[in-house]
Amino acid sequence: MLVCYLTDEPGKIPAIRAALEPRYAVVPRVLGQEPIFAPSGVLMVDADLREGERVEQIKNVMRDLDAINEKLFVVHRHLHHLVAQAYALGATGVVHSVKQATSRLTQIEAEIRAAETGLDSPPTWMTDCGKAFAAMYSAIGSGKTIHLADAETVTTQIIASISQNGLNGWLDNVRKYHEGTFQHCLLVTGIAVAFALDIKFTSQDVKRLGIAATLHDIGKARIPLSILDKPGRLNPKEEDIMKQHPLIGYDLLKDIPGISIETLDAVKHHHEYLDGSGYPDALASPQISDLVRLLTISDIFAALIEARPYRAAMPREEAYKILSDMNGKLETSLVKAFRRAALAA
Ligand SMILES: [Fe+2]
Ligand SMILES: [Fe+2]
Structure with missing residues (x-):
């Protein structure tokens, strides 16, 4: 399953890769820097939602990636008031840590697999x-x-x-x-x-x-x-x-x-x-x-x-x-x- 990881802090990328690869195909992107290509899978957004500029950039990405069903936002626990902001931006789920994100990904993957079972269509x-x-x-x-x-x-x-x-x-x-x-x-x-x-x-x-x-x-x-x-x-x-x-x-x-x-x-x-x-x-x-x-x-x-x-x-x-x-x-x-x-x- 493809996980497009979008962040405003490039320094977070190695830890995400270490946690998710090789089980998931991780495509990391820094907000506002490179185009994003992710036709399916999960979009994982890990950025500071208090920043107006970040929020605008995320809105643009969400528009481009409308076809992706699962949009997981990482909002750190002490910033819990930003959960509403995440949902307003189009989050389909909010997690507070990488560990929580990993277990949510396992769930999503199982759901996708179950939906595909029995269908004669490509994975x-x-x-x-x-x-x-x-x-x-x-x-x-x-x-x-x-x-x-x-x-x-x-x-x-x-x-x-x-x-x-x-x-x-x-x-x-x-x-x-x-x-x-x-x-x-x-x-x-x-x-x-x-x-x-x-x-x-x-x-x-x-x-x-x-x-x-x-x-x-x-x-x-x-x-x-x-x-x-x-x-x-x-x-x-x-x-x-x-x-x-x-x-x-x-x-x-x-x-x-x-x-x-x-x-x-x-x-x-x-x-x-x-x-x-x-x-x-x-x-x-x-x-x-x-x-x-x-x-x-x-x-x-x-x-x-x-x-x-x-x-x-x-x-x-x-x-x-x-x-x-x-x-x-x-x-x-x-x-x-x-x-x-x-x-x-
Ligand atoms: Fe060739
Ligand atoms: Fe060839």
Whole structure:
């Protein structure tokens, strides 16, 4: 479940993360600083409601996030007279401490789960990921810039979901509810995150790899659909066009505020091989970073286990065998380390 934590004190963010992650996908935002993207889940507001400016900022946020049903306000006990103010701003619940907030979140999550049981609809977190991808792709289509916040939202959701339910449920849901490029990007990110969690990466590093995976094929937003969704193999000319997507992705992202050099490197170089036979720059192994090596393994594996219009999805054992046989192209020790995450039952 997504928890968008809105505060006027950035110093409070680490404690909230420590209390709620990885069970919940926490997207922290400082009031008045960054745009908020939270299609569902819970909005948690922890700010000083005595400040007129804060109250105005919160009113604006509440207007933007009208679609979110649950709006939890943290009002510290000694400021209990502000509870009425919280409800006037649109709170659906008020808590007095992080501990209380945690138990209220557990309740909300159980209620959402109960409401979803028996319905043949995707879980909310899955819909959120789809919406965030759609927002990024439509921004590119209409010439607007992508918000890094959307990529962070998807990545945080995926990390929370895989930490809680493992990779299998994730793969099943993605294949059931998403198609084409979105399906591919969600699968690559899920696989990369499961890989990073399995080899005990720090949460910071899981997120670094996750963001790179979420954005790795964003350049495909500019590849004609006739090529992207072609129900058959691409001819050499179409293949040349398709092979432009890493550079297009790099160009689309390079000026976005907050984007890291390593994410840009991963977007541009995820089709490079250690033996220099990849594209677009035919890099040699010393020029290929560890992050890119991990991403490339996850990307190839995801592509193999996807169903394509011209071939059925490959069983995971078979896909892993193909990776293992790509001598000289992928880092052998990483492919070996990937085995457990790839084949986890
Ligand atoms: Fe790609
Ligand atoms: Fe890819």
